[in-house]
Amino acid sequence: MLKNSSFALFFFFICLESVASAFFAEANALQKWKASFINQNNSLLKSWNLETKNSTNFSANPTASSSPCNWFGVSCIDGRVNRLNLTNASIHACLYEFPFSSFPNLAYMDLSINRLFGTIPSQIGKLSKLVYLDLATNQFTGTIPSEMGQLTNLQFLCLDENQLAQEIGQLVSLSYLSLRTNKLDGSIPVCFGNLRNLTDLYLDENQLSRSIPSELGKLKALQILTLSSNNLTGQIPTSLSGLTSLNTLYLFLNQLSGPIPLELGKLTSLLNLRLSENNLTGQIPVSLGDLSHLKHLSVSLNQLSGSNPCELGKLKKLVNVCMFSNSFTGDLLEFCCGKVLERFIVYSNKLSGPIPQSLKNCSSFVRVRFDHNQLSGNIFEEFGVYPNLTFMDLSSNNFYGELSSIRGSNKQLQTLKIAKNNLAGSIPPEFGSLSQLHALDLSSN
Ligand SMILES: *[C@@H]1O[C@H](CO)[C@@H](O)[C@H](O)[C@H]1NC(C)=O
Numbered sequence: 001m002l003k004n005s006s007f008a009l010f011f012f013f014i015c016l017e018s019v020a021s022a023f024f025a026e027a028n029a030l031q032k033w034k035a036s037f038i039n040q041n042n043s044l045l046k047s048w049n050l051e052t053k054n055s056t057n058f059s060a061n062p063t064a065s066s067s068p069c070n071w072f073g074v075s076c077i078d079g080r081v082n083r084l085n086l087t088n089a090s091i092h093a094c095l096y097e098f099p100f101s102s103f104p105n106l107a108y109m110d111l112s113i114n115r116l117f118g119t120i121p122s123q124i125g126k127l128s129k130l131v132y133l134d135l136a137t138n139q140f141t142g143t144i145p146s147e148m149g150q151l152t153n154l155q156f157l158c159l160d161e162n163q164l165a166q167e168i169g170q171l172v173s174l175s176y177l178s179l180r181t182n183k184l185d186g187s188i189p190v191c192f193g194n195l196r197n198l199t200d201l202y203l204d205e206n207q208l209s210r211s212i213p214s215e216l217g218k219l220k221a222l223q224i225l226t227l228s229s230n231n232l233t234g235q236i237p238t239s240l241s242g243l244t245s246l247n248t249l250y251l252f253l254n255q256l257s258g259p260i261p262l263e264l265g266k267l268t269s270l271l272n273l274r275l276s277e278n279n280l281t282g283q284i285p286v287s288l289g290d291l292s293h294l295k296h297l298s299v300s301l302n303q304l305s306g307s308n309p310c311e312l313g314k315l316k317k318l319v320n321v322c323m324f325s326n327s328f329t330g331d332l333l334e335f336c337c338g339k340v341l342e343r344f345i346v347y348s349n350k351l352s353g354p355i356p357q358s359l360k361n362c363s364s365f366v367r368v369r370f371d372h373n374q375l376s377g378n379i380f381e382e383f384g385v386y387p388n389l390t391f392m393d394l395s396s397n398n399f400y401g402e403l404s405s406i407r408g409s410n411k412q413l414q415t416l417k418i419a420k421n422n423l424a425g426s427i428p429p430e431f432g433s434l435s436q437l438h439a440l441d442l443s444s445n
């Protein structure tokens, strides 16, 4: 019994000693890094203070305040540093002095929103337990080190808002990868098609060029794909139809050409589809009428043409529809069947015919732009009641009729433009009740 307990006591001391020396090694490493900061007056990191006098016999006092586990931004599991969260901690430093070898158990590292500069050191590959790495909003430059490919446990990687260039390796466990707002150039690596666990891939606001690799279509778990604001060319690959979990597809502001693939109609989970500001041609495919959850559709500033397939009118959840600056012809589509359409922006096309009854009845309207088309008809017959409408522009069309029939129930209306039409009559007294109205343009009628 006595033997047992003295053995236990002995064992306890051994453990304390090894924990204590780990404390010391980790505390010492952090303190050394802090000593390399350009701003030595960092008040947030006051607690990062190793009592060096006692450090030679650290085992005497392993739970003292010199344990890094009590320091600002540091969390431990079993006495070893497991999480380092120094987001927005006014750190002005480079990462070269960071003691990567000293944290064998570090799994979460959040250094976002600081002034970290220089390149990301290749030693980062030593943080083999890392599952979460956020270095966003710093001043890192240069290339992403290929050693990052050794972080095979990494599930979350965010390098947004730096000045990084080049490609990334083989992080097959990743479920979240964000490289927004960097200077990544060249093509999107074909090997991204191996990141089968990815749910979120953000590559927007870079300088990526060439065509979108068809391999991206293998990312079956992907829910969000943003490739917008790059320099991508070629056609939208039909293989994207494989992304059946996708809810957000942003391809806007590139130089994509060719048609909108009818295969996109298979992405039946889509909520957000933004293809604007490209060089897309042809008609909107009928198959997009299958995207029954779609809330936001934007195809503006392309060279699309033809009349819009009436199947799109089935989309009951549409809140925002942006189709301006194309060459669409035919009638305005009856997009308001779900009574939730708020923004319907179709100016600068070649649309003709009258405003359909369901749009006149679309009480959810907030912002409407039908201007610069060839629409006609007596718009004020039964013209709707829009309690939330703030902006309506119907200028440069062929509308006619008596203004006096407008109803005075659009209390939120701030801007109403019906210039360059064939309206007649006088300004109705109901306009006096439009108390929010700032801008009224009825010129050239
Ligand atoms: C820290 O020092 C820098 C100059 O090195 C100074 O600009 C900054 O205001 C100081 N910050 C604090 C919190 O004292």
Ligand SMILES: *[C@@H]1O[C@H](CO)[C@@H](O)[C@H](O)[C@H]1NC(C)=O
Pocket (backbone or CB within 6 Å): 051, 053, 054, 060, 061
């Ligand atoms: C060193 O440790 C001893 C006992 O553990 C303690 O009394 C003393 O205050 C410590 N020294 C400093 C500088 O904190």
Ligand SMILES: *[C@@H]1O[C@H](CO)[C@@H](O)[C@H](O)[C@H]1NC(C)=O
Pocket (backbone or CB within 6 Å): 057, 059, 060
């Ligand atoms: C360190 O502290 C322990 C516990 O107080 C003590 O037994 C040991 O003699 C000290 N070692 C040194 C080198 O001072």
Ligand SMILES: *[C@@H]1O[C@H](CO)[C@@H](O)[C@H](O)[C@H]1NC(C)=O
Pocket (backbone or CB within 6 Å): 083, 085, 086, 087, 108, 109, 110, 132
């Ligand atoms: C770091 O802390 C901030 C709040 O201080 C929190 O929002 C963020 O999720 C934390 N990051 C990690 C990796 O724990």
Ligand SMILES: *[C@@H]1O[C@H](CO)[C@@H](O)[C@H](O)[C@H]1NC(C)=O
Pocket (backbone or CB within 6 Å): 088, 113
């Ligand atoms: C960062 O911290 C400052 C105050 O220290 C605060 O004003 C600012 O909102 C924080 N920024 C973020 C993004 O949390």
Ligand SMILES: *[C@@H]1O[C@H](CO)[C@@H](O)[C@H](O)[C@H]1NC(C)=O
Pocket (backbone or CB within 6 Å): 172, 173, 174, 197
């Ligand atoms: C992908 O995720 C699944 C389920 O979470 C997991 O079992 C698998 O190991 C992951 N694959 C990789 C390569 O990490």
Ligand SMILES: *[C@@H]1O[C@H](CO)[C@@H](O)[C@H](O)[C@H]1NC(C)=O
Pocket (backbone or CB within 6 Å): 207, 209, 231
């Ligand atoms: C986009 O690519 C074209 C050539 O394909 C090039 O001339 C242009 O500079 C690039 N623009 C940007 C912003 O990278």
Ligand SMILES: *[C@@H]1O[C@H](CO)[C@@H](O)[C@H](O)[C@H]1NC(C)=O
Pocket (backbone or CB within 6 Å): 233, 255, 256, 257, 278, 279
């Ligand atoms: C896209 O269209 C613009 C304007 O029509 C044109 O200047 C540009 O060369 C086109 N780009 C491609 C890649 O076709």
Ligand SMILES: *[C@@H]1O[C@H](CO)[C@@H](O)[C@H](O)[C@H]1NC(C)=O
Pocket (backbone or CB within 6 Å): 357, 358, 361
């Ligand atoms: C429009 O509203 C009127 C009156 O509320 C209703 O009689 C008519 O059936 C509606 N028309 C359509 C196409 O929804």
Ligand SMILES: *[C@@H]1O[C@H](CO)[C@@H](O)[C@H](O)[C@H]1NC(C)=O
Pocket (backbone or CB within 6 Å): 363, 364, 365, 387, 388
């Ligand atoms: C007007 O806006 C309010 C608040 O956003 C909303 O609750 C209401 O349903 C809207 N009205 C219509 C007719 O859509």
